[in-house]
Amino acid sequence: MKKDWPLWEVFVRSKNGLEHRHFGSLHAPDAEMAIKNARDVYTRRKEGVSIWVVESKHIKASNPDDNAEMFDPADDKAYRHPTFYDLPDDVEHM
Amino acid sequence: MSNKNLKHYIYGIADNALILGQRLSELCGHGPTLETDIALTNIALDLLGQTRSYYQYIANLSTENTSEDDVAFLRKEREYRNVLLVEQPNTDFAYIITRQYFFDVFHFMLLNKLQKSKDVNLVAIANKSIKEVGYHKQFSGDWLKRLGDGTEESHEKAKQAVNDLWVFTDELFHSSNNDHQVIESGYGVDPNSFKEEYYKTVSSLLEEATLQVPETKYFQKGGKEGIHSEHMGYILAEMQYMQRTYPDMKW
Numbered sequence: 001m002k003k004d005w006p007l008w009e010v011f012v013r014s015k016n017g018l019e020h021r022h023f024g025s026l027h028a029p030d031a032e033m034a035i036k037n038a039r040d041v042y043t044r045r046k047e048g049v050s051i052w053v054v055e056s057k058h059i060k061a062s063n064p065d066d067n068a069e070m071f072d073p074a075d076d077k078a079y080r081h082p083t084f085y086d087l088p089d090d091v092e093h094m
Numbered sequence: 095m096s097n098k099n100l101k102h103y104i105y106g107i108a109d110n111a112l113i114l115g116q117r118l119s120e121l122c123g124h125g126p127t128l129e130t131d132i133a134l135t136n137i138a139l140d141l142l143g144q145t146r147s148y149y150q151y152i153a154n155l156s157t158e159n160t161s162e163d164d165v166a167f168l169r170k171e172r173e174y175r176n177v178l179l180v181e182q183p184n185t186d187f188a189y190i191i192t193r194q195y196f197f198d199v200f201h202f203m204l205l206n207k208l209q210k211s212k213d214v215n216l217v218a219i220a221n222k223s224i225k226e227v228g229y230h231k232q233f234s235g236d237w238l239k240r241l242g243d244g245t246e247e248s249h250e251k252a253k254q255a256v257n258d259l260w261v262f263t264d265e266l267f268h269s270s271n272n273d274h275q276v277i278e279s280g281y282g283v284d285p286n287s288f289k290e291e292y293y294k295t296v297s298s299l300l301e302e303a304t305l306q307v308p309e310t311k312y313f314q315k316g317g318k319e320g321i322h323s324e325h326m327g328y329i330l331a332e333m334q335y336m337q338r339t340y341p342d343m344k345w
Contacts, residue, residue, distance in 0.1 A: 005127070026129050029240060036233060037129035040136050 007056040008034040010041075012048035018093060020052050031055075095279050097155045100213070102175070103276040106269075106318060107204070108148030109176035112166060113326075114197060115141035116333050117184060126187050133233060134190065140226040147219045167337035171330055172320035179262035181317065181325045188241050188251035192259050195234035199295050200266045200285070202227045207283040216281070235299055242303025249304065256305050263296075264313035 005027040011020035023042045028034035034053040043051065062070060074080070118138035125131025149162035179197055184190050205227055208220035241252040267285040269277060276282035297307045316322065336343060 027127060028129060032236065033240070036236065037133065039229075040133040041129060044132075044136055 005029050008053045009056050009059060010038040011052040012042055013050035014047060015049055020050065025056060095281055099272045099275050100281060101152050101155055102272045103282045104148050104152055105175040106273060108145050109174045110180050111141040112145040113176040113329060114180035115145060116329055117180065120184060137230050144219065144223045151215050163337060167334045171322055171326055174320065176317050177262065177265045178314055178317040178323050179259065181323055181329060182259060182262065183325055186251060188255040191234050191237045191241060192252065192255035194230065195238045196259055196263050196296065198227060198231040198234050200292055202231050203288040203292060204283055204285060207288065212280040238299065239303045242305040253305055256300065257308055260308040261310060261312060261314045265315040265317060268315060268318050270318065
């Protein structure tokens with residue numbers, strides 16, 4: 001049965017105001033059941049307030065062979081991190 | 095309202111949750127897929143949690159020194175008041191889902207009415223449980239639609255399950271003479287008040303699932319009077335083993 005079911009990626013918003021984060025993946029016959037499965041697999045301990053699912057085949061991933069060109073040029077550019085500002089305490093989740 | 099009648103009435107609700115919870119927990123680690131295994135085990139845990147609330151209340155209503163464990167594990171088969179539907183075996187996924195859906199729709203409508211009981215404890219349990227059962231009903235209903243309106247094989251299996259389990263639905267609406275006293279005093283719920291709505295809801299989902307509503311007029315009964323099917327003894331043997339073998343044992 002399972003071998004016929006597509007794979008889905010699950011994104012869960014832990015609480016309002018936060019973004020959806022990737023929680024994992026699971027099998028389901030369609031999108032609605034994928035949300036139900038995600039509810040049971042990933043939010044049974046009150047981990048979330050919102051769930052997104054997307055079929056894994058729709059995700060286009062970068063190629064690890066290209067990592068040198070893709071990511072290494074950022075190595076010596078620490079100044080691109082916004083760490084040189086003082087953030088007010090009221091700004092949460094940065 | 096006598097405590098004896100009230101306890102009798104509560105057993106009629108709680109034992110359904112216990113035995114169905116026990117049946118579903120047999121699937122832990124054996125579900126057809128990892129995802130449905132977790133989902134069905136979650137439902138089992140919800141039902142066992144609800145059972146505990148009812149049994150704790152029953153233990154409080156008892157004059158003798160009775161605990162929720164005594165109530166769950168030390169009764170004899172004839173003293174359990176669950177309907178025959180919930181003790182039916184996990185024949186296949188279609189059976190599991192159909193049994194669940196037939197029970198969930200009833201369970202939801204019952205709890206909905208129980209929220210207006212004169213008994214504050216029952217109201218509190220109903221308020222907490224109805225959200226859980228609302229999800230159970232969605233889960234089993236969505237699955238039954240997919241099985242009925244799915245592949246040729248899933249349709250055949252769902253059809254078989256619906257035909258076999260349909261005869262157990264009427265018993266959900268039975269009440270004993272003692273139940274009637276609890277119902278008339280406003281503590282209990284008369285299931286007949288939503289029987290028509292039940293069959294309307296179930297029939298409309300079956301139609302959506304391209305499954306025929308069985309036309310049989312013959313229904314099975316007995317569980318509510320303690321006369322159970324051949325499956326019940328095996329369920330109790332497994333469920334009661336620890337307490338019978340090691341009396342008063344605790345985790």
